[in-house]
Amino acid sequence: MTDEDSLVLDFCLTNRKVLFKRSSSLNNEHWNELTSWWSNGIADYSERYEFATNLDDYLAKRSWFKTFWRANSRSVVVSSNLKNAISIAKTTSDIFEKSLTSSQNVDSFKLNLEGLKRTLTDQQKYNVTASLKIPSGANFSVPGAGKTTTTLAVWNHLVKEGSVDKLLVVCPLSVFDSWLHEELIETFDKPPKSQKFCDSLISSHTGLLIVNYEKLENEHILNKINNWVCNHRVMLVIDEAHRIKGGSQSVRWRACKKIADNCRRVDLLTGTPMPQGYDDIRNLFTLSWKNLPKSALTDQKLASLRPGGVFVRTTKEELNLPPVDIREIPLEPSDKQMQIYSALRRSYSGLFNMSYGSRRHLAKKGTAVMSLIAAASNPGLIAGREAEQAYLNLKWPPEEISSDRDILELVNSYIKYEIPPKYEWILRFIQKSTDEGKKTIIWSSFVGNIMALERLLKKYNPAIVCGGISGEDRRSMIERFRNNTSCGVLITNPHTLGEGISLHKECNQAVYLDRTFNAVHYLQSLDRIHRLGLKSDVVTKVYILNTRQTIDHGVDVSLKRKIDRMANSLNDESLNISTYVEYDRNEDLLDIVLSKEDESEIYSHLK
Numbered sequence: 001m002t003d004e005d006s007l008v009l010d011f012c013l014t015n016r017k018v019l020f021k022r023s024s025s026l027n028n029e030h031w032n033e034l035t036s037w038w039s040n041g042i043a044d045y046s047e048r049y050e051f052a053t054n055l056d057d058y059l060a061k062r063s064w065f066k067t068f069w070r071a072n073s074r075s076v077v078v079s080s081n082l083k084n085a086i087s088i089a090k091t092t093s094d095i096f097e098k099s100l101t102s103s104q105n106v107d108s109f110k111l112n113l114e115g116l117k118r119t120l121t122d123q124q125k126y127n128v129t130a131s132l133k134i135p136s137g138a139n140f141s142v143p144g145a146g147k148t149t150t151t152l153a154v155w156n157h158l159v160k161e162g163s164v165d166k167l168l169v170v171c172p173l174s175v176f177d178s179w180l181h182e183e184l185i186e187t188f189d190k191p192p193k194s195q196k197f198c199d200s201l202i203s204s205h206t207g208l209l210i211v212n213y214e215k216l217e218n219e220h221i222l223n224k225i226n227n228w229v230c231n232h233r234v235m236l237v238i239d240e241a242h243r244i245k246g247g248s249q250s251v252r253w254r255a256c257k258k259i260a261d262n263c264r265r266v267d268l269l270t271g272t273p274m275p276q277g278y279d280d281i282r283n284l285f286t287l288s289w290k291n292l293p294k295s296a297l298t299d300q301k302l303a304s305l306r307p308g309g310v311f312v313r314t315t316k317e318e319l320n321l322p323p324v325d326i327r328e329i330p331l332e333p334s335d336k337q338m339q340i341y342s343a344l345r346r347s348y349s350g351l352f353n354m355s356y357g358s359r360r361h362l363a364k365k366g367t368a369v370m371s372l373i374a375a376a377s378n379p380g381l382i383a384g385r386e387a388e389q390a391y392l393n394l395k396w397p398p399e400e401i402s403s404d405r406d407i408l409e410l411v412n413s414y415i416k417y418e419i420p421p422k423y424e425w426i427l428r429f430i431q432k433s434t435d436e437g438k439k440t441i442i443w444s445s446f447v448g449n450i451m452a453l454e455r456l457l458k459k460y461n462p463a464i465v466c467g468g469i470s471g472e473d474r475r476s477m478i479e480r481f482r483n484n485t486s487c488g489v490l491i492t493n494p495h496t497l498g499e500g501i502s503l504h505k506e507c508n509q510a511v512y513l514d515r516t517f518n519a520v521h522y523l524q525s526l527d528r529i530h531r532l533g534l535k536s537d538v539v540t541k542v543y544i545l546n547t548r549q550t551i552d553h554g555v556d557v558s559l560k561r562k563i564d565r566m567a568n569s570l571n572d573e574s575l576n577i578s579t580y581v582e583y584d585r586n587e588d589l590l591d592i593v594l595s596k597e598d599e600s601e602i603y604s605h606l607k
Helices: 028-038 055-061 063-072 080-100 122-132 147-160 173-187 213-217 219-230 251-260 278-288 299-303 335-348 359-377 379-383 405-417 421-435 447-456 471-483 519-526 552-569 573-577 596-606
Strands: 006-012 017-022 050-054 075-078 137-139 166-171 194-196 208-212 234-239 265-269 324-331 440-443 463-465 489-492 509-512 540-547
Touching: 006 080, 017 028, 017 055, 028 050, 028 063, 050 055, 055 080, 063 075, 122 137, 122 147, 137 147, 137 278, 147 173, 147 234, 147 265, 166 173, 166 213, 166 219, 166 251, 173 194, 173 208, 208 213, 208 219, 213 219, 213 251, 219 234, 219 251, 234 251, 251 278, 265 278, 278 299, 278 552, 299 552, 324 421, 335 359, 335 379, 335 405, 359 379, 359 447, 359 540, 359 552, 359 596, 379 405, 379 447, 421 440, 421 447, 421 509, 421 540, 447 463, 447 489, 463 471, 471 489, 509 519, 519 552, 540 552, 552 596
Parallel strands: 006 075, 137 265, 166 208, 166 234, 194 208, 234 265, 324 540, 440 489, 440 509, 463 489, 509 540
Antiparallel strands: 006 017, 017 050
C-alpha cells in the first residue's frame, strides 16, 4: 500500500456532511472512480481535492469501501468526528427500532412537574413521560387531548434538568394565540416570556419563540432563527406537522430540517401524521430523528408502529367522546349534469394512462381531478364563474375543453336553467335545520360553490370564511355564527378553517358538498365539531353528499383506504369508526397529491 492510495474521511459538525478528502498524491484514476460512484456520475470532482455527501447517504452506502476500495489495497482514514457521528447514528437507530413496536416503561421515571399550574390527567402524564424516554418525541393525539399542554410539560421537565433552555415553535398562524397566551397562562405558575418572530431582535429574555411556516421560506429569516438556535439549547416543536409531510421536496420541510439539525430535541405534533401513506410519516421521522438510516423506516416497519414507543396518541375513544353519526347521501345527477360530466370523462380518459411525471403533466392531472369533483357538485363552475377565486387558482374552463364548443354550450345552458341536485338538497336541509334551531357548517373546496351557496341561502344570514377574506372579517364571521341566532349557516373550506378552531359548542352538524383526495382536509375539518368538551348526550351528525356515477365514489373509497392505513399504524380503531361511512368492499402539479392508488381509482372511473 502506498501514500497515493490513501483517503481521509471527516465529518463537518456545522452542516453535518461527510467530507471526502484527497491526499496530494492520490492516484487520479482512483479519485475519479471514487467521486463518480459517490455522486452517481452526476458531478465532476476531478479537479477538486474535497467533496461532501449527507451522513444518511454515507451510512447507507459505506460498505462500498470494504467491497471496492479496501479490497484493492487502498486505505481509508476515518476521523474521530466521523466515528463519533457514526456511533451516535447507530445508537439513535437502535433506540428507534427498539421503540417502534414496544411501549416505554415509565414506572420508575421521575417526572418533574415543578412550576406547572395545570394538573395533568393520567393519560397526559403517561404521554409526557413516554416522550421523555426517547431523544425526540411525537404526539399524534386527537384534538382536545392536550398536545400543547403535554409538550409544554416535556419542555418544563427538560429545562428543570438543564437539558434545554429555549423553546422554538413552528406552526400555522391560526394556533399562535394558543401557544402565546392561552396555554402558557393555564399551564405555568409563572409563564415564560414568549415572543412572536417578526424579523426583529429576539430578546435575550425570550423563553418561547414562535414562527409560522410561511416565514421560514425567507432565507434571511431562516438564517436569523437558525443562528439563535445555534447559540442556545433549543427544543423545537413542529405543530400541525402534517403541513410538511412532503419531505425534502418541500421548501418548508427543508427549512425545518436545517433548524432541527441544530436543536437538542424535536417534537412533532399532529393528529394526522400519515394522511396519504407511509411516506408522510417517514418524512416526519426523518426530520425529527437525526441521522436515522432509511432501513429503519421501511413500510413494513412503519406498519408495525405502536403508541407509547416512538410516538404517543390519545384516541377519541380514550377521551370518551360521544358518537359521531356519518351518513352518505347518494344523489342522482340531472340529465344535463351527466352530459357535461360524461364529456369531461371523455376529455380526460387518456390522461391517467400516462406514467411520465413532469410537473406540467402532474398539473394537468390535478386540473382534471378538481374539474371532475367540481362537475359532480356544480357543473357551472367549469364555465369560469368565480375563476379568480377558484380552488388552487384553477383556470377554468380547462385548456383540454376550452375549444370544445359542445361542452361549453352545455355548461352555459346549465348555468341558466338548472340548480345542481346537491344545492337543492342543501336548501331543503338548511330550511328544516334552521326551523329546528340547529346551526350547520357546509364544507366545500371551491370558492365558487361557497359564493353560490351564499346567494342561495341568503335568507339564513350565512357566515362565509374562505381564503380571500381578511383576518378581521374572518373573526367577525365566526363570532356571528357563534352568537347570532339569525345566522344558521357557516360556509367554508377545509384548507382555510380546517385547523385551529373549535365550533363544537355552537354546532353539531356538518354537510360536505364535496371532498378531495386530501385526507388531512377531511379529518381536520371533522374535528372542528367532534372534539373534547361535547356533552355525553350530544350526537354529532355529518352528511356527505355523493353524486352517483361520478368521482365522488372514488374519493370516498380513497379516503377510507387512507384512514384505514393510518388507523392500523396508529393502533386506533376509533379513527375509522368515527370518520367514514362503510362502503361495499367488493367495489372497488398543482399541489394536489395523488397516490398511485388514487390514480388507479381515477383511471378505473374514467375508463
